[in-house]
Amino acid sequence: MKPNNTKPISNSEQSNSNSVQSNMQYQETSTSSSAQSKSNSALPSLGEGSGVGIRVGMGFDVHRFVEGRDLWLGGIKIECDKGLLGHSDADVLIHAICDALLGAANMRDIGYHFPDTANETLNVDSKILLKKVIDLIGERGWKVVNIDATVCAERPKLNPHVPAMKACLAQVMGISEEDVSIKATTTERLGYTGREEGMSAYAVALIAKGDS
Numbered sequence: 001m002k003p004n005n006t007k008p009i010s011n012s013e014q015s016n017s018n019s020v021q022s023n024m025q026y027q028e029t030s031t032s033s034s035a036q037s038k039s040n041s042a043l044p045s046l047g048e049g050s051g052v053g054i055r056v057g058m059g060f061d062v063h064r065f066v067e068g069r070d071l072w073l074g075g076i077k078i079e080c081d082k083g084l085l086g087h088s089d090a091d092v093l094i095h096a097i098c099d100a101l102l103g104a105a106n107m108r109d110i111g112y113h114f115p116d117t118a119n120e121t122l123n124v125d126s127k128i129l130l131k132k133v134i135d136l137i138g139e140r141g142w143k144v145v146n147i148d149a150t151v152c153a154e155r156p157k158l159n160p161h162v163p164a165m166k167a168c169l170a171q172v173m174g175i176s177e178e179d180v181s182i183k184a185t186t187t188e189r190l191g192y193t194g195r196e197e198g199m200s201a202y203a204v205a206l207i208a209k210g211d212s
């Protein structure tokens with residue numbers, strides 16, 4: 001990943017807990033007891049956060065293969081004659097998951113919080129970045145519901161490593177392995193991943209507040 005900004009989060013981007021509270025109050029004082037009416041009370045208003053305590057986010061990342069680097073993926077080291085190039089350990093899967101989580105919480109992206117010009121993130125273990133992202137969204141009251149991710153790579157074969165990656169990432173995020181899905185695919189030798197120039201990863205994250 002490469003950062004494209006380093007602007008600090010402004011007050012206007014802080015928590016929208018007020019809108020959540022007002023929706024809850026509206027539900028509590030509603031005189032209707034029908035399920036349909038309760039459902040309608042949670043519909044979003046134009047120009048505001050929905051107030052619904054569940055959000056989805058997506059992430060995407062790419063790193064280039066180079067010789068002389070270790071290959072880190074999903075928090076584990078995988079035997080390979082090449083590694084991924086990056087300021088951090090270049091764990092493309094973790095970076096995509098971080099962006100999915102931050103996107104779900106509407107808290108910008110990984111490059112915004114961890115610029116690749118910072119000494120602290122030079123060759124950093126991306127599991128540390130993922131844990132910090134969990135803490136960041138946690139400060140706003142968000143918990144991870146589940147993650148679904150896909151890694152695109154021509155080689156090495158990744159499927160044998162999926163169970164270890166799931167166990168590692170679930171532990172870092174503090175959730176069950178059942179809530180971490182990792183899939184591996186090739187691009188049928190098409191494009192930059194097909195030419196083995198690099199790896200890409202996609203991730204979707206669902207997060208929730210309170211007892212949603």
Ligand SMILES: [Zn+2]
Nearest residue numbers: 001061092095
């Ligand atoms: Zn990255």
